[in-house]
Amino acid sequence: MRFKNVFSIIGPSMVGPSSSHTAGAVRIGLIARQLLGTEPVSVKIALYGSFAETYWGHGTDLALAGGLLGYATDDSRVAEALEEAERRGIEITFVKGVGLAPHPNAAKLELKDADGRTAQVVGASIGGGTVMIHEMNGFDVRCSGEYPTIVVLHRDRPGVIASLTAVLGASDTNIGYMGVDRKGRSAEAMTVMELDSVPNRSLLEALRRIDDVIEVTVINLSSREAKDE
Amino acid sequence: MRFRTLKELAAISLNEGKTLAEVMIEDQAAETGVPREEIVAQMADYYEKMKEAVRRGLTEQTVSRSGLSGGDAVKVLDLAENGTPSSGDPSSRAMAYALAVSEVNASMGRIIATPTAGSCGIIPGVFVSSQERFGWSDEHMVNGLFAAGAIGYVIANNSFISGAEGGCQAEVGSAIGMAAGALVELRGGSAEQAMHAVGLALKNTLGLICDPVAGLVEIPCIVRNGLGAVNALAAADMGLAGVRSAIPSDEVVSVMLEVGAAMPSGHRETGQGGLAQTPTGRKLTEGLMKGRKPLEPEAEEAAAPVGEGAE
Numbered sequence: 001m002r003f004k005n006v007f008s009i010i011g012p013s014m015v016g017p018s019s020s021h022t023a024g025a026v027r028i029g030l031i032a033r034q035l036l037g038t039e040p041v042s043v044k045i046a047l048y049g050s051f052a053e054t055y056w057g058h059g060t061d062l063a064l065a066g067g068l069l070g071y072a073t074d075d076s077r078v079a080e081a082l083e084e085a086e087r088r089g090i091e092i093t094f095v096k097g098v099g100l101a102p103h104p105n106a107a108k109l110e111l112k113d114a115d116g117r118t119a120q121v122v123g124a125s126i127g128g129g130t131v132m133i134h135e136m137n138g139f140d141v142r143c144s145g146e147y148p149t150i151v152v153l154h155r156d157r158p159g160v161i162a163s164l165t166a167v168l169g170a171s172d173t174n175i176g177y178m179g180v181d182r183k184g185r186s187a188e189a190m191t192v193m194e195l196d197s198v199p200n201r202s203l204l205e206a207l208r209r210i211d212d213v214i215e216v217t218v219i220n221l222s223s224r225e226a227k228d229e
Numbered sequence: 230m231r232f233r234t235l236k237e238l239a240a241i242s243l244n245e246g247k248t249l250a251e252v253m254i255e256d257q258a259a260e261t262g263v264p265r266e267e268i269v270a271q272m273a274d275y276y277e278k279m280k281e282a283v284r285r286g287l288t289e290q291t292v293s294r295s296g297l298s299g300g301d302a303v304k305v306l307d308l309a310e311n312g313t314p315s316s317g318d319p320s321s322r323a324m325a326y327a328l329a330v331s332e333v334n335a336s337m338g339r340i341i342a343t344p345t346a347g348s349c350g351i352i353p354g355v356f357v358s359s360q361e362r363f364g365w366s367d368e369h370m371v372n373g374l375f376a377a378g379a380i381g382y383v384i385a386n387n388s389f390i391s392g393a394e395g396g397c398q399a400e401v402g403s404a405i406g407m408a409a410g411a412l413v414e415l416r417g418g419s420a421e422q423a424m425h426a427v428g429l430a431l432k433n434t435l436g437l438i439c440d441p442v443a444g445l446v447e448i449p450c451i452v453r454n455g456l457g458a459v460n461a462l463a464a465a466d467m468g469l470a471g472v473r474s475a476i477p478s479d480e481v482v483s484v485m486l487e488v489g490a491a492m493p494s495g496h497r498e499t500g501q502g503g504l505a506q507t508p509t510g511r512k513l514t515e516g517l518m519k520g521r522k523p524l525e526p527e528a529e530e531a532a533a534p535v536g537e538g539a540e
Contacts, residue, residue: 001230001386002385002386003382003385003386003390004260005257005260005261005382006253006257006268006272006375006378006379006382007271007378008385009343009344009377009378009381009382009385009390009407010272010275010341010342010343010344010352010374010375010377010378010381011275011341011342011343012341012342013274013275013278013339013340013341014339014340014341014342014346015337015338015339015340016333016334016335016336016337016338016339016340016346016349016446017293017294017334017335017336017337017346017445017446017447018346018347018446019342019345019346019347020345020391020393022337022346023342023346044527046527047524050444050499052524053444054443054444054445054500055524056294056521057294057295057443057444057445057517058444058445058446059294059337062337074278074339076338076339078337079337094524095524095525095526095527095528096523096524096525096526096527097527098526098527104393127345127390127391127393127394128342128344128345128390128391129342129346196262
């Protein structure tokens, strides 16, 4: 079943005009911001396919900027997002993506924050506001943003993934989807896990204490909060 | 969900003596693990936002970012209130309300995608005008949205709901079917009558192409929402009158899939065919592009992302 629940038919609540070119674009921007974990100071956005051809009329540029500012799909401030980004000193530049994209409606975002930390996301808007992230920080991993998602940067060593899943299992947290990619043997790796519940702080701290785990980031587009500690 | 087809949905409703709305709420709760009250509260919030979009579209000056659309909802409302609409007062109000929501959408206002932003006017147009006319409670209307959602869920999973995949029949057509079936239930019709209304409505939009000028959700999308709301009222009336869809509704849904799959890409939301490529459609597009610098291609050293499924 491609559409899993009633709110993928009635919904999302969004500012117009297009569920794929506007609402989906907000979500891609928001996922990129959450992956960076802080407010970006500069963002380079490459638009592909139909995003590049029709972004202006659909406000895809405003929508991506709105997501980068932390707005939801139905935040009425999306229409003024580029001005607000300028006020906050966030430099956003748009270019036309070159080469193959993962989907006709796709964007690549490269973010940098004030401390020089970077994040990179390649995302596609696949219809009705639903998105699919195809790449994060150069790793070939997927996430939809439909579920609370944990993104773990770790060293590529035996047993790391078992430790991650053991910690989640011990806290009664179910994994709905999991993907792993590495830069090379024994180099850095990324594990992405979509969960059925929002991870709380003690769970995240337990994950960060695992040997060879470098960084743990949470992506959560829903308004649902973490269950009690 | 326990149902994959409209026939199964109607059978559960009949066997368990529950409305389509009740079946949808129960299955949604079971599927997602979210408590029933939260699910109903979210839908109630969506209905409030639909009413707000109708109000905004009828009272505020909405102009799209492109400048191509806006102001038609007010004209139709004026005819409904001060003139003699050929389609009658209820139809012209539903039409005005649907146009209003689609104009709000084009102006980057807040709407609920039903099932998409391109078809977001039809369900609010039918629901809000019918609520005023029949004096229904908000709770009743929220139930109606679950009924519409159940019908849309079947259509979406057996065919499609996006113009890029299946043409306008998939967006506006689906929304009309959802609104028609839900209205039958709201007015006290049976699940079977509701399903016939869905099939009757869908038959009338089979083959409708998605051909927006400049690829924007404006021409002809807004007008199709206005006319779609009237179609939904008419299909609901046929269902309530006992008219049956001789071809079962699930089979009509499968024809939508067949026709959409065979549709050339120029007629699936690319702006490369249909009304978008008429002499006037092209002129409007050129006017929008004038003075607008195309995006610079990204620098060579930035490697392009490569993924599967590229077109």
